[in-house]
Amino acid sequence: MAGGAGTRLWPVSRDTMPKQFIALLDDGMSTFQATLLRFKGAAFGEPIVVTNHEFRFIVAEQMASLGIAGEIVLEPERRDSAAAGAVGALLAADRSPDSICIVVAADHAIADAEAFVKDCLLAATIAADGPIMTIGIEPDCPSTAYGYIERSADVLGERAHGLARFVEKPVREVAERYVAEGYLWNSGNFIFAIGTILEEMERHCPEVLDAARRSVAKAARDLDFLRLDTQEFAKAPKISIDHALMEKTERAGVLAASFDWSDIGAWDAIHDLKVKDENGNRLEGPVAVLGTTNSFLRSEEMLTAAVGLDGVIVVATQDAVLVAAKSEAGRVKDLVADMKRAGRREASEHLRIYRPWGWYQRIDIGDRFQVKHISVKPGGLLSLQRHHHRAEHWVVVHGTAVVTIDGTVSLFHENEAAYLPIGCVHRLHNPGKIDLKLIEIHVGSYTGEDDIVRIEDVYARADSSV
Amino acid sequence: MAGGAGTRLWPVSRDTMPKQFIALLDDGMSTFQATLLRFKGAAFGEPIVVTNHEFRFIVAEQMASLGIAGEIVLEPERRDSAAAGAVGALLAADRSPDSICIVVAADHAIADAEAFVKDCLLAATIAADGPIMTIGIEPDCPSTAYGYIERSADVLGERAHGLARFVEKPVREVAERYVAEGYLWNSGNFIFAIGTILEEMERHCPEVLDAARRSVAKAARDLDFLRLDTQEFAKAPKISIDHALMEKTERAGVLAASFDWSDIGAWDAIHDLKVKDENGNRLEGPVAVLGTTNSFLRSEEMLTAAVGLDGVIVVATQDAVLVAAKSEAGRVKDLVADMKRAGRREASEHLRIYRPWGWYQRIDIGDRFQVKHISVKPGGLLSLQRHHHRAEHWVVVHGTAVVTIDGTVSLFHENEAAYLPIGCVHRLHNPGKIDLKLIEIHVGSYTGEDDIVRIEDVYARADSSV
Numbered sequence: 001m002a003g004g005a006g007t008r009l010w011p012v013s014r015d016t017m018p019k020q021f022i023a024l025l026d027d028g029m030s031t032f033q034a035t036l037l038r039f040k041g042a043a044f045g046e047p048i049v050v051t052n053h054e055f056r057f058i059v060a061e062q063m064a065s066l067g068i069a070g071e072i073v074l075e076p077e078r079r080d081s082a083a084a085g086a087v088g089a090l091l092a093a094d095r096s097p098d099s100i101c102i103v104v105a106a107d108h109a110i111a112d113a114e115a116f117v118k119d120c121l122l123a124a125t126i127a128a129d130g131p132i133m134t135i136g137i138e139p140d141c142p143s144t145a146y147g148y149i150e151r152s153a154d155v156l157g158e159r160a161h162g163l164a165r166f167v168e169k170p171v172r173e174v175a176e177r178y179v180a181e182g183y184l185w186n187s188g189n190f191i192f193a194i195g196t197i198l199e200e201m202e203r204h205c206p207e208v209l210d211a212a213r214r215s216v217a218k219a220a221r222d223l224d225f226l227r228l229d230t231q232e233f234a235k236a237p238k239i240s241i242d243h244a245l246m247e248k249t250e251r252a253g254v255l256a257a258s259f260d261w262s263d264i265g266a267w268d269a270i271h272d273l274k275v276k277d278e279n280g281n282r283l284e285g286p287v288a289v290l291g292t293t294n295s296f297l298r299s300e301e302m303l304t305a306a307v308g309l310d311g312v313i314v315v316a317t318q319d320a321v322l323v324a325a326k327s328e329a330g331r332v333k334d335l336v337a338d339m340k341r342a343g344r345r346e347a348s349e350h351l352r353i354y355r356p357w358g359w360y361q362r363i364d365i366g367d368r369f370q371v372k373h374i375s376v377k378p379g380g381l382l383s384l385q386r387h388h389h390r391a392e393h394w395v396v397v398h399g400t401a402v403v404t405i406d407g408t409v410s411l412f413h414e415n416e417a418a419y420l421p422i423g424c425v426h427r428l429h430n431p432g433k434i435d436l437k438l439i440e441i442h443v444g445s446y447t448g449e450d451d452i453v454r455i456e457d458v459y460a461r462a463d464s465s466v
Numbered sequence: 467m468a469g470g471a472g473t474r475l476w477p478v479s480r481d482t483m484p485k486q487f488i489a490l491l492d493d494g495m496s497t498f499q500a501t502l503l504r505f506k507g508a509a510f511g512e513p514i515v516v517t518n519h520e521f522r523f524i525v526a527e528q529m530a531s532l533g534i535a536g537e538i539v540l541e542p543e544r545r546d547s548a549a550a551g552a553v554g555a556l557l558a559a560d561r562s563p564d565s566i567c568i569v570v571a572a573d574h575a576i577a578d579a580e581a582f583v584k585d586c587l588l589a590a591t592i593a594a595d596g597p598i599m600t601i602g603i604e605p606d607c608p609s610t611a612y613g614y615i616e617r618s619a620d621v622l623g624e625r626a627h628g629l630a631r632f633v634e635k636p637v638r639e640v641a642e643r644y645v646a647e648g649y650l651w652n653s654g655n656f657i658f659a660i661g662t663i664l665e666e667m668e669r670h671c672p673e674v675l676d677a678a679r680r681s682v683a684k685a686a687r688d689l690d691f692l693r694l695d696t697q698e699f700a701k702a703p704k705i706s707i708d709h710a711l712m713e714k715t716e717r718a719g720v721l722a723a724s725f726d727w728s729d730i731g732a733w734d735a736i737h738d739l740k741v742k743d744e745n746g747n748r749l750e751g752p753v754a755v756l757g758t759t760n761s762f763l764r765s766e767e768m769l770t771a772a773v774g775l776d777g778v779i780v781v782a783t784q785d786a787v788l789v790a791a792k793s794e795a796g797r798v799k800d801l802v803a804d805m806k807r808a809g810r811r812e813a814s815e816h817l818r819i820y821r822p823w824g825w826y827q828r829i830d831i832g833d834r835f836q837v838k839h840i841s842v843k844p845g846g847l848l849s850l851q852r853h854h855h856r857a858e859h860w861v862v863v864h865g866t867a868v869v870t871i872d873g874t875v876s877l878f879h880e881n882e883a884a885y886l887p888i889g890c891v892h893r894l895h896n897p898g899k900i901d902l903k904l905i906e907i908h909v910g911s912y913t914g915e916d917d918i919v920r921i922e923d924v925y926a927r928a929d930s931s932v
Contacts, residue, residue, distance in 0.1 A: 011769075288808070290801040291794060303477075303786040303812040307801050308794025312775070316787050320769040321780070323789050328757060328774025335756040335773050342754070346769040364829040364839050364905070368880075369863035371837065371905055373830050391881050393861045395907045397835035414834075415857050415909040417883060439830070439837055439907050441861045443881040 001084045002032050002059060002106035003052040003075055007336040008266040008329070011320035012298070015348040020106040021058050024270055031264065032059070032106040036068050038113045043121060045099070046070045048091050049106075050084040052077075056225050057356040057459075074222070076230040079211075081105075082244035083236035085190070086201055086212035087228065093194045100124045101197070103190040103241070108263050109273055115259040123191040123255045126157050131253040132192040132200065134163065134246065136184025137261045142175035145265055145330065147186040147242065149254050150178075156253045163252040166242055184254060187261055190241060200251060205244035211236035223460055267313040267322075268329040271296040287314075294326070318361075319351040356459040357382055358435070370447040372440040376401075376430040383457035384427045390444030390451060392420040394428075399436035402429040425455060467550045468498050468517040468525060468572035469541055473802040474732040474795070477786035478764070481814040486572040487524050490736055497730065498525070498572040502534050504579045509587060511565070512536040514557050515572075516550040518543075522691050523822040523925075540688070542696040545677075547571075548710035549702035551656070552667055552678035553694065559660045566590045567663070569656040569707070574729055575739055581725040589657040589721045592623050597719040598658040598666065600629065600712065602650025603727045608641035611731055611796065613652040613708065615720050616644075622719045629718035632708055650720060653727055656707060666717060671710035677702035689926055733779040733788075734795040737762040753780075760792070784827075785817040822925040823848055824901070836913040838906040842867075842896040849923035850893040856910030856917060858886040860894075865902035868895040891921060 006019030013019035020032040027034060036047060047070040051059050059072050073087060085103050092099045102120050110116045123133040136149045147168055154162030166186060170178060201209040211232055218229035237244070246252055262269050274282045280294035287297040288305040295309055299316040306314055311326040324332060339347035352361040357380030364371040376382070376399075384404070394403070394417065401412040404427040405420060411431075412418055420426050422444060430436035454461065472485035479485035486498045493500060502513060513536040517525050525538050539553060551569050558565045568586050576582045589599040602615045613635055620628030632652060636644060667675040677698055684695035703710070712718055728735050740748045746760035753763040754771040761775055765782040772780055777792040790798060805813035818827040823846030830837040842848070842865075850870070860869065860883060867878040870893040871886060877897075878884055886892050888910060896902035920927065 011771075286810075288801060288805050288810070290797055290804065299787070302782075303805070303810055304789075305477075305787070305801055305805065306789045307797050308791035309778070309789065312789065314787070314789050316768075316782075321765070321771070321782050321787050323770075323772045323775065323778065323780050325774035331756055331773050335754060335771055338756065339754050339769070339771065344752075344754070344769055363837060366839075366903065367864065369903075369905075371829060371839075373832075373837075393859075393883050395859045395909070397907065397909055398833065417859050417885065419883065437832065437835075439835075439905075441863065441905050443861070443863055 001050055001081055001088075001103065002055065003050060003078060003084060004105070004107060005078075006107060008333040009264070009270070010332055010336045011315060011317045011322050011346065014346075014350050016054070017058065017350050017354065018055075019264065021055065021062060024264065025109055025273060026275070030062060031109060033062050033066055034110075034113075035104055035106050035108065036063065036066060036070075038110070038116055039102070040066075040068060041117065043117075044102075045095065048073060048088045050075060050088050053225075053227065058354060060224060072225050073219075074225050074227045076228060076233055078238070079233065079236045080238045081188075081241045082205060082208045082239045083212055083233065085197075085241045086209050086236075087216055089192075089194055089197050089201075090212055090216050091226075093198065097194055099194050100128055101190075101192055101194060103192075105188055105263070108187070108189075108261060109269075110259055110261050112259045116257075119255055119257055119259065120189075120191060122158065123160070123253075126160055126253060126255070127191045127193055127196070129193070130156065131162070131251040132190060132196060132246070132249060133160070133253045133255055135187045135189040135191075135257050136254045137187050137257050139179045139183070139185050142172060142179045143185065144169055144172055144175050145269075146263075148175070148178045148183040149186050150181075150183050151254055151256075154253075157255075159256040159258070160253055161256075163246075163254045166247045184256055185261075186242070187257065188242075188263070190246075196251060197245075200245060200249045204248040205237070205239070208236050208239065208244055266329040266332060267296060267315065267324065268326045271313065271326060285316075296326070317351070320346040355382075356380075356461075357430075360440075363439075365447070368443060368445060368447070370442040372442075374428075374436075374438050374440050376428065376436040376438075378430055378433050378435065380430045380436070381458050382428040383459075383461065384425060384455040386423060386425045386453045386455065387444075387451045388423065388453070389446035390442040391422045392426075393441040393443070394418040394420070395439045395441075397437050397439060399430060399434050400432040401436050401438060402431050403427070404429075467547055467554075467569065468515055468521065469544060469550060470571070470573060471544075472573065474799040475730070475736070476798055476802045477781060477783045477788050477812065480812075480816050482520070483524065483816050483820065484521075485730065487521065487528060490730065491575055491739060492741070496528060497575060499528050499532055500576075500579075501570055501572050501574065502529065502532060502536075504576070504582055505568070506532075506534060507583065509583075510568075511561065514539060514554050516541060516554050517572075519691075519693065524820060526690060538691050539685075540691050540693045542694060542699055544704070545699065545702045546704045547654075547707045548671060548674045548705045549678055549699065551663075551707045552675050552702075553682055555658075555660055555663050555667075556678055556682050557692075559664065563660055565660050566593055567656075567658055567660060569658075571654055571729070574653070574655075574727060575735075576725055576727050578725040582723075585721055585723055585725065586655075586657060588624065589626070592626055592719060592721070593657045593659055593662070595659070596622065597628070597717040598656060598662060598712070598715060599626070599719045599721055601653045601655040601657075601723050602720045603653050603723050605645045605649070605651050608638060608645045609651065610635055610638055610641050611735075612729075614641070614644045614649040615652050616647075616649050617720055617722075620719075623721075625722040625724070626719055627722075629712075629720045632713045650722055651727075652708070653723065654708075654729070656712075662717060663711075666711060666715045670714040671703070671705070674702050674705065674710055732795040732798060733762060733781065733790065734792045737779065737792060751782075762792070783817070786812040821848075822846075822927075823896075826906075829905075831913070834909065834911060834913070836908040838908070840894075840904050840906050842894065842902040842904075844896055844899050844901065846896045846902070847924050848894040849925075849927065850891060850921040852889060852891045852919045852921065853910075853917045854889065854919075855912035856908040857888045858892075859907040859909070860884040860886065861905045861907075863903050863905060865896060865900050866898040867902050867904060868897050869893070870895075
């Protein structure tokens with residue numbers, strides 16, 4: 001499951017590029033990629049990745065860069081984890097109705113992949129002819145950021161018990177009692193036999209299963225993606241697996257994990273996971289501190305400095321800055337919601353916009369003009385397009401461009417410029433072996449992104465869509 | 467005196483554009499401008515502005531925009547306030563040896579200009595045939611950021627006493643005692659008869675006076691500026707008026723001010739001077755807060771957000787971010803010194819670089835290319851120049867440009883582009899009535915600012931200088 005939004009890790013994580021696709025930890029890869037790599041072994045089949053349609057090119061690219069093949073299933077909208085889990089189970093059933101499925105989130109940090117895989121396989125042997133298994137985590141503090149699991153007296157195997165009940169994220173005092181009484185954190189990983197999950201969903205959340213089944217039956221192939229039917233999928237109740245199924249079923253068990261785990265929910269968790277200096281600080285990028293302790297500073301580009309602070313998170317991206325008390329890092333989610341309501345673009349969109357052909361980024365804007373940096377991958381081909389309100393100047397600063405203007409095809413090299421008059425039909429292609437970089441200057445009465453008519457597109461994008 | 471650096475107000479105030487020239491307060495003008503306006507009355511002669519040569523165009527522009535004429539005296543290097551004061555007094559003596567001079571710093575915040583002027587005139591009547599007068603401020607707290615003045619029993623006039631002694635910035639306990647004993651803050655404003663100051667300087671700091679006198683005698687006219695002789699001025703000891711003169715002379719008095727005053731030394735003082743909301747916050751620019759109190763957030767451009775903080779300063783410019791505990795704001799000076807030692811450009815230079823013809827700002831940089839936004843004032847004329855390592859593309863996005871390339875003069879309008887091959891001799895001029903804005907793209911093996919040969923310049927700038 002790789003469709004979440006991760007707004008508590010704003011401004012690095014935003015709707016257009018959420019946390020599971022960003023290299024936040026020290027392994028240099030995204031948690032989505034780390035998750036895929038954990039299952040890259042003979043014991044496992046090809047993964048089924050259920051994600052939002054907006055992330056399809058990121059998912060495909062991050063999988064390709066690891067050489068991992070798999071089914072990429074696109075949700076037309078977010079309906080929480082029950083629908084995503086049901087879709088995954090149905091597609092796995094198509095492969096083989098006797099499969100054991102492991103449902104995992106793409107945003108978990110697990111340093112010891114070997115122990116994790118061993119536990120998954122252990123849970124799988126129990127789930128093969130038994131209950132839906134979850135993985136519980138031995139708490140190391142009375143966290144209020146996680147739900148808890150109470151175990152029953154039934155012993156299902158090594159470190160495995162029956163599941164007495166799930167409980168929601170508690171307040172501090174209750175969390176302390178849970179920890180004292182031996183409750184486990186709910187990690188949100190599930191292992192089950194397909195037959196079992198389908199029976200239990202039919203019983204406890206049939207609307208979810210029905211909507212999932214019909215959206216799969218009417219799904220369409222779109223390039224390498226399986227696009228779930230929009231109308232059918234929209235009928236699925238927006239509910240988590242926990243609420244829809246796990247809290248209701250009597251066929252559930254829990255394995256106490258042998259590995260350390262974090263769902264990197266907020267910046268405090270990121271800081272906790274990282275190696276820190278002798279002052280308890282973690283400094284990433286161009287940052288400077290004076291008299292500052294137990295803090296996390298991360299900057300992408302801007303010189304970012306802290307003076308006289310303790311326990312503070314400072315995250316600076318190219319267009320937004322967050323400063324938060326570490327102890328209040330979970331409230332960033334509410335802040336982002338506030339900023340979205342206030343109509344702030346930066347609350348949901350990054351400055352750099354990824355496209356299947358590469359990316360672009362605004363570098364300047366003013367009255368009647370805008371300047372962009374455009375980077376096109378080798379082989380990348382932008383849509384054949386036209387603008388009604390702007391002329392464009394393209395200056396190639398790296399690589400080679402094939403530019404089509406009103407049917408005339410020309411080759412442009414570094415230090416050469418093309419002019420595209422208002423209304424011309426044009427297309428940009430990188431025929432080379434290295435990235436093509438160009439500076440694009442729009443001049444006109446309106447320079448918004450939506451002044452585009454797409455006439456033809458190899459990436460099968462609808463007119464004006466991403 | 468307008469030559470200071472103001473590093474405690476980094477990142478807004480930097481060496482290339484220090485605090486006295488920036489609109490930091492709610493009156494919408496710089497403290498330099500506000501200082502000039504206080505003396506724009508019949509009682510005063512034209513001001514003599516002593517500043518660093520690097521600020522000459524800023525000073526001239528800010529004076530011109532207020533319609534204030536005056537002498538602009540350029541210090542070739544910083545030698546602290548004694549030398550600047552001596553130069554000012556000598557130049558005033560040239561006008562009239564019987565003048566009363568008022569020496570003020572350009573970075574003071576005084577809301578009640580009328581009371582200030584009244585006090586200056588009151589002090590001037592005492593100074594006319596009496597001591598060198600200073601203006602002391604009644605403390606409203608035992609500040610450790612200011613020096614203190616002890617008054618003697620001699621009554622010189624209304625609110626005016628003899629000066630018993632100056633004391634350096636004290637530690638907290640000592641400051642509390644001073645406040646209890648009726649000491650005043652030293653505001654650093656001086657009022658004196660020219661004859662008196664020259665006599666006292668001759669006696670207590672003759673090296674300062676000698677160097678000042680010789681640097682004035684050998685000064686050169688440079689456009690509208692009086693440029694002090696570099697070698698002579700360098701001989702002046704680097705010392706403040708307080709240390710060089712006021713602590714030694716027996717001819718000093720002090721007037722207790724009738725106005726509120728701040729030297730806006732650091733961000734905490736700025737926050738204190740501003741109107742705040744019901745949570746004690748002052749928010750400027752695109753900022754958002756949640757659960758945050760008693761804090762100052764200022765952002766020029768980037769969305770800047772704070773969560774769960776109290777008493778914090780957050781200042782975001784286009785290329786740098788400061789986060790500081792308000793109580794530790796004075797330490798920003800040390801931070802900036804650290805960052806300068808580490809060779810960080812942002813510690814001393816702004817991203818936007820002002821020139822006599824307008825300004826330019828880097829908007830993108832990469833391997834073998836750089837992109838700038840250039841803004842040229844009406845009538846502005848850049849130097850005739852040549853680059854050895856880069857070609858340039860200019861796209862006009864606003865206004866009109868006259869471009870000279872290897873002797874050929876052409877007119878370029880909005881949405882037109884010029885190409886400047888490597889090595890060509892070129893010049894840019896704005897012949898119009900509105901600002902000329904263009905996007906400049908450098909492509910080449912070296913895109914540093916110092917790849918420039920200036921062949922001719924109406925602003926009399928040395929090759930490669932500002």
